[in-house]
Amino acid sequence: MSTDVLIVGAGPTGLALGIDLARRGVDALVVERAGELFPGSRGKGIQPRTMEVFDDLGVLDAIHAAGGGYPVGMIWQDGQRVGEHRMFDPVEPTEDSPYDAPWMVPQWRTQRILFDRLEELDGKVAFGLEAVGLEQDEDGVTVRLATGGSVRARYVVAADGGRSAVRRSLGIGMTGETVDPNPTLVADARITGLDRDNWHIFPPRGEGDGFLAVCPLAGTEDFQVTAQFPEGSSVDLSLEGVRKVVAARSHLAPEDVTEVRWASDFRPRAALADRFRDGRVFLAGDAAHIHSPAGGQGLNTSVQDAYNLGWKLGAVLRDGVDEALLETYEEERRPIAADMLGLSTSVHRGEVRRGEATRQLGLGYRESSLTAETRQAPATLRAGDRAPDGTLGGVRLFDAFRGPHWTLLAVGAEAPELPGSVRVIRGPAQESYGKGLFLVRPDGYVGWAGDTADGLPRYLARAGL
Known part of the structure; x- marks a missing residue:
């Protein structure tokens, strides 16, 4: 059995990643050691930022109806x-x-909605398959199964929870504390x-x-x-x-x-994996970070791990972008997870009230090596920030962003000629963005911002566009 990406674990993380890869035309297989989806309510709070992710993945209407x-x-x-x-x-x-505001949906219903969407996209989940070990080489990973068989994949994503067998196989430790x-x-x-x-x-x-x-x-x-x-x-x-x-x-x-x-x-415990990547294997969700349930950060941070990793794997596997892009997954997601662990613990202990921080709309990647801010006097919105919704040139921006593509917003500025893979939206200066050019990544963050197109071709080349 072989695939481009093997996802170990059919929780919210693994299913969200499976959806993102399926809509990009990447061959992926989700394996789950249990015989069915998780049956409980555990992670029931969906934060506003994750609602935006679910909008892009095509499940928001079902999530709204279910909760x-x-x-x-x-x-x-x-x-x-x-x-x-x-x-x-x-x-x-x-x-x-x-x-x-957060939306309440029992975890079992969220997973069922994600599973149905994955099947709609012809994605695959194999139940009753438990990963027990793996070996890597320069071309891929061979994952051993408890049944005695194996799966060969170019990349593996461990989304198999806090007791991750894949993480233990790699010898990656977790550093943390007992919250309560x-x-x-x-x-x-x-x-x-x-x-x-x-x-x-x-x-x-x-x-x-x-x-x-x-x-x-x-x-x-x-x-x-x-x-x-x-x-x-x-x-x-x-x-x-x-x-x-x-x-x-x-x-x-x-x-x-x-x-x-x-x-x-x-x-309740808080712990962070010492690293999120080992060669061709990535850790995501609870396999990478374990939260107190207070504040509703665990499931949301996990789904957003998948959202960050999905477009990068798609770019490398489908579009031939240099594998160096995958190095930015840990660079971007591990600091976010560390911050969210601290926030969850503080909420659990009553030191912080749920509010703006727990909604996760302010999270971003300003310090990422994938971020380029070239404007002389940037306004409040900067490269690396979440790209806000709004209307530009009569187009709702979340509608423009939806899908596995990059988007250039020309806000009161002249747009250059771009590859057909980049959608261009033009309009006058507006409140959220001010004025300038904003290149929005497939995961809804501003990757590059400029007063003019100077430097944009270099950024596009690096992104493989």
Whole structure:
């Protein structure tokens, strides 16, 4: 069995990468050791920047239909509602940032939507195939499977989670810390006796107790139950175990928990892989960085890893761009992951409130070797920043960006002749961009900006355009 790109792991990271490669005409195979997609709600928050990514990948309408906004937290004490808690301050959508707040979609539904989109693009997922080791040479990678067979690929992407077998095979360590030593239960359950308009929060009743939170999962009949336990506790994941903790920490009776559909436990941890690449193998998602769930950064950072890597692999494999382009994946994504780990930990510990930073719209690559800012007096928007939405010459910019191409925005400036692979949009100076030429990468970031076209041909040559 052989392929150009082998993606190990059919979580959000692997499926998003599979979609990006499939729409670029790259032969890729996703392998998943489990027999089916992940069944739980775990990563349920989709940040505004990831909504923009999903817009480009063609799944935004399905994501919108499958979820809903975050409900207001309702604090309970002794069976009485005693106050409200808002996870974050509301933000109004703007022309340049149309997705204003996190959108709640249970992880299992997000993965199903991504899987369906991948199949629509004729992408391939093979379940029940577990990668257990690999060998590299100058031409490719041979990945050994638990079944005794192997897959040969030009490149491999490890998207197989925090306990990544591929990462361990490469001997890449992870540096990190325990964010919270207290174990936490998370379960998807059917519950009666609570409304679905609020996220129900039950603070600890006494010393040594943990909190209980019961959140209605938008688009489903389920609630996500989260409960913290003292350090050293064993967590009972059975129906009776979930019933016991819900009854002990709330006004609900045990029988109000009618079904547990999925349950797991974890100890919040933050860790970063020492490197994101070893030869022809790349780490992405939880295989590269492990987050506390607080702040909803893990799944989002992971999907954006895939979005960064996908166009670069496509350029090398489909367009013949120099392999040196792939060196920029770690250069760009590892600092982002490090920052997001710090943010997640700070949110978990109550040091930082969810807000502008957790929306991830301000992330960018100003310091990247792929970034060139040549204007004499750049305005607020600089090369390396996310390219905002808006309207230019009667064209909505996110519509212009959508697809696996580069886009040149000529904003109150004259556009040069460019290869047919670059889409050109012309219009007068506008608020978000000011004035100038802006070359937008396939992943929606400004790669090059200039007052004139001087230097643009050199940049285009380097990008293989």
